[in-house]
Amino acid sequence: MKNSLVKGAALLAASVLGFAGLSLTPANAATKTSVTVYESSALSSLNPSTPATNLVTNTDVVYPTGMGFAYYDNGGNLVRNTKFGTYKITKNVTGDFEVTYTIKKGLKWSDGTLITGQDLLLSHILASSDYSLKAGLGDTNVAPKFDSGSYGGPYDSHTTATSVDLSDDNYSVTVKYDSFQPDWAILGPGPSPVHALVALAKGKKALQTVRTNASYKNVFEDAFYAAIDDCGTGADLDQDCQDAKDAAQALLKKIGTKWSTAFNITTVNSSTNPLLLISNGGYKISNCVDNVSCTLTRNALYNDGPAITGNVDTIVYKYGFSEAAAATALNNGEVDVYDGQPTSAIYAQLKGYSGVTTVTTTTMTYEHLDLRVGTSNTWPDQYTNSCPSTYTGPFAGNSQRAKDLRTAFLLTVPRQAIANLEIAQLFDPSSTAQSAVLNSSFLLPANKAYAGLVKSSGISNFIDTTDAQRTANTAKALALVKKYYPSAAAGSNSVDVTMLFRNNARRIGENALIATEAAKAGFNVSRTGNAAWSTQLNCNNYDAHVFAWAPSSVSQTGTNANFQSDGSNNHYGWNDATVDAATHALEGSLTAAQLSATYLAAEKAIYANAWSVPLYQWAGVAAYNSDLKNVKPSPLVPNIVWNYWQWSY
C-alpha cells in the first residue's frame, strides 16, 4: 500500500513537473499502398507445377509474377492477353492440327532479358511423356527428371516428342497435334525463363548479363532439339550427333533437377538466388518469411499484360492461421482480401465489420448424386480387393425394374431442400430463401446453352422447387416402387439402399434429408464408408453416392471422363451407346448448335437411364477492405487474385 501511494504521488508530481501539456496528435494514416491477401495454407514452393506443389497458395503467390497468352476472368471466360502475343489455328485437316503461338517483340523478363519463343519450349518438356522418354529424362510414370504435374492430359496423348517447331525469328512456336483438339486454347505453352534455368544448371548464383542470357537461351534451344535427335544406330551412328545428344541430355537432366527441386523454397531474402525470382508479371517476389508471409513488389519492366491501373505497390500473402483468425485480422486491418468457404458463424462475423465488404460467391465445385449400375470400368484397383466382385444391389443392370427403381430413388432426392441447406442456410441457418439448384450434369449456369439444355434434357422431372412438386415427385417414386414391391408405402423399408458416406458436416446434412424423403417412397437408406472414402469409390458395396466434382478449368471435354463407359471418373459401371457417342463427339470440332445438341443427347440419356442428378454449386464467401476497389471474386484458381492489376485504393 505504501509503495503504491508513493508511486502514485511520484506520478502525479511528475505530471505537474512538466510532462503535462505535452500534446500529440494521432498518426495521420497515409494512403495505403499494400494489399494483404489471406491464404489458408502456407507457401510450400515457388513452382506450383509439380504434383506435390500444385496447391492453391503456391499458385496464388506466383500468379502475379507470370503472364502468358491468356487468363481466366471472374466469369470463367478465357481472355486472350494480346499484350503478350497471339495464338491461332494454322492448320486443321484430318490427322494434322496445328496451333501457332507468337510472342510480341520487345517484351522483357524482370532481369532485362528478352522474352522469346525459346521460352515456350519448356512447356513441351513438361507435358509430353514422349519427349521425356526420347530425351532420356525418364518414364513419366516413375520419377521423371522434370517432375511435372502436366503429363497425361490431352496434350500428352495427341502430340509427339517432335511436335514443337520454333520459327526462324525465334518468336513463334507451332504445336502439332494428331487431331483436332476442342480445348486447344487451354493446352498451349506458357513462358518460362529458360536462360535462368540454364544458369541454375550451371551452378550460377547471380543474375547474368543480357548477353550471357541470350546465349543461354540458344544453349537451351539447341539442347531441346539435340536431346531427341535421331543419330542412327550401329554402323549408321553419327558420332558427332550422338555426342551433342549426350551433352544435351545431360544438360536437360540438370535443368530438370533444378526445375523440380530448386524452387521449393519458402524463405526469400537478400541471400536468395535471384535466378529463382525472375518474373514477367506485374509483381516480383521480394521477401518471404517461412510459414508467415510472402511479399511481392512491382516489376518495373512489366509490359506484357493488362496495365496496372491502381496504386498498389506491394502485395502481401499471409498464411498459417485459421479462417476465424483471418476474419478478425480483416477487422483489425491486417488482412485486406479474404476468400474462403466459411461457416455461418464466420459469415455473420464478417458481415458485422464496418469497413469490410462481404459477398457470397458461387464456386465451380458442384455436388451431385450418382447411382451404381454395375461394376466400375476401373475395377479392380488396389483398394477394392475386399469388395464384392459383382454389384447385386437394387439398381444393378439395365432392366426396366432397375431403371424404375433408380428413377424412383432420384425422384425422392430433395434437391431444392439440399441446395437451401447448403447455400442459403449456410450463411443464415434461419433463412427460408430458395437457393439455386444446378440442373445440368455438363454445363454450369454461366454457359449460354445451359437454359436450353435444362428445358429439354429431362431434368425437369426431378425439379422440386415447390412443395407441391416435391410431394408429386415422391408420389411418382412410390408408384414406381409399388410396381415391384406391392406392399411398399411410406416407411415400409421395401428397398434397401446403401449410400457411400463421407463423415463431414455437409454430407451428414445432405444424407439426412435424402434418407428422410426416400423413406416416404419405401426406401431404406443406410450408409457405409469411412474417412478413407475416396478409396472405396470403385467398391461394389454401395448403391448411391453424393459427392462433388471440382473442375480446375472450363473445357468442352472436361466432363467426358465422368460418363464415358471407359471414363476414369465413371465409378459406377455406367455404359450407354448414346452417351459414349455424344462424349466422343465432344472431342471433335463442333458448331455452337451441334455442341448444344450433343450435350442434350448425352443428358437425355443420363436422366432416362437414371444414373445421376446434379445438386448445387458450392457457395463461398469473399470479404475485403471496402477501401480497396475492383476486387472481383472468381470461381477458378487463382480466384480472387485474378485481376490484381486493377486493384486500387
Next chain:
Amino acid sequence: MLAYIARRVAIAVMILFGSTFITYNLEAYAGDPLLGLAESTAPNKEKLIAQLTAQLQLDVPPPARYFLWLKGVLGGFIGHFDLGVTRQSRSVLDEIASAVPTTVRLLTTSTVLAIVLGITLGVISAIRQYSRLDYTMTFTVFLLFSLPIFWVAVLLKQFLAISFNDYLQDPKINYLAMLVIAAIVGVVLAGFVSGSRKRVLITWASGFAVTSGILIYIDQTRWALNPSLGIFVIGVCGVGLAYGLTYVFAGMHNRRALYAGLTSAALAVIMYYPFRALVPASAGFPQLLAVCLVMLAVAYFVGFFFTKIDKGPVIRVSILVAFLTSMLTVVDRLMQTWHSYMTDPAVDGRPVQTVGPMNTLLQTTDFWMITLDSLVHVALPTIALTLVGFSGYVRYARGSLLEVLNMDYIRTARAKGLAEREVILRHALRNAMIPLTTLVAFDIAGILGGAIITESVFGWHGMGSLFNVAIQTQDLKLLMGTFAITSFLAVMATLAADIIYSALDPRIRIGKK
C-alpha cells in the same frame, strides 16, 4: 541407479515404438491422402493418382509401411537419420527445425511466467489461507482454469488488439471506463491486504485515487501515443522495489539488505543515460545481454560489499533490484521507440496485430524497433497462454505448501522462535516445491510439443501448428515426425522428473522396491 536408468530407457523405447506404431496406423487408416484428387476432374487425373500413390507408397499396407518409416528413423544410429519428406516435397526434419524456434519463442515466456506467477500467487494464497485474498484467488483461478484458450484468444484480440488500436486512433479515455478500471484496480489491491475494514477501505480508496490519477494523466497527455517512464519514475520505482524486496527476502530489520538494494537501484538509475549510448539502435541482442550481465555482476558485488554474515538474502535483494530496475530502463527505451514504430507506414497507426510473429512489411534495422515489433506480436498469445496455464500452478503450489506447513518440523521451527519469513522461505517453501518438479518437467518438455490451438489462432507456425497441418493435409510423415519428437520428449521428461525428484528428496530412493 545406472541399472534403474537403463531399465527406464528400455521401457521408454518400447513405449515409443508402441505409440508411434499405433499412431501411424490410426492415421494411415483414418486419413485419405487421395481425397483431393478424388473430386478432381483434371484430364490427367489417373496419372496424378499414380504419381501420388508412388510418392506416398500407398500400395504398401500401413502396418508394413510403418517399418519403412521406422527404417529411416533408426537410420539415425548409422548417421542417416531420415524422417522422410512431406507431401509437398519438403524435408520433415527441415520443417521441424523451422518450427522449433517459433514454438520456443512463443511458449518459453508464457511457461516461465506461468510457473513464476503461479507459484508466487499459490504461496501467497496458502500463507493467507481462508482469507478474503485466498477466496478471491481461488475463484479467479478456477475461472481461468475453465476458460477455453480459443475464447480467451478471441477476447484478447477484441480488447487488446482491435479496441486498443481503435483507441490509439483517438486516445481519449471514456470517463465511465476510467472509473470502472480504477474501481477494479482498487478491489484487486484491497484483496491483497488483510485486517480491519478500515484498512481495506483505505487501500481501496488509495488504489482508486492513484489509478484514476494515472489514467487522467495518460488521457490528458495522450501518453499512449508517445509513452515513456522517465528517469524520475524509474528512480521512484527502484526505491520502492528496494524496500519491497527487502521486506520479502530479508525483513526490514536487515538494514544491510535495504542499503544494498537502494545502492543497486541508484546504480541502475545512474545507468539510465549511459545505457542509451551503450545499446544504440544499431546494436544487437548480445550487446543488451552484455550490459545486463555487467549490471548483475555489479549488483552481486554491491550485495557482497554490504554483508558480513548471511550473504544470501542481501545478494538476492541487490541482484533482483538491479535486474528489475534495469528492466524498467529497457521498457522505457522501448516506450520511446513506440511513436516512431506506430507512425511507420508498415504499422499505419495500428500496432497490435492479431496474427503472425512479426510485421513483415516493417523494413528497419533498428534493434529497438525490431524488438518492439516482436514483443507486440508475442504479447497476445503469451498473455493467453499464461492466463490459462498458471492456474494449475497456483492450486498445486497452494496445496503443497499448506501440506508442508502442517508438518511437525514446521511447528518445531516456529516453536524455536524463527521469524515467520524464515519458516516459510527457508523451511516450508523448499520442501513444498518438490512435488511441483513433475509438473514443471512436463511443462518444459511440453514446450516443444507446441500449442496447437493457440498457434493456429494467432498464426504462429510452431510444432503445434505443424501437427495440425499434418493431420489436416493427411501428411503422414510430417505427423509422425512431430509426434516422434514430442513423444520422445514426453518420455524423457518423466524420466528426468523422477531422477530430479530423488535428487531433491533424499527420502525417495529410485530403483528400490
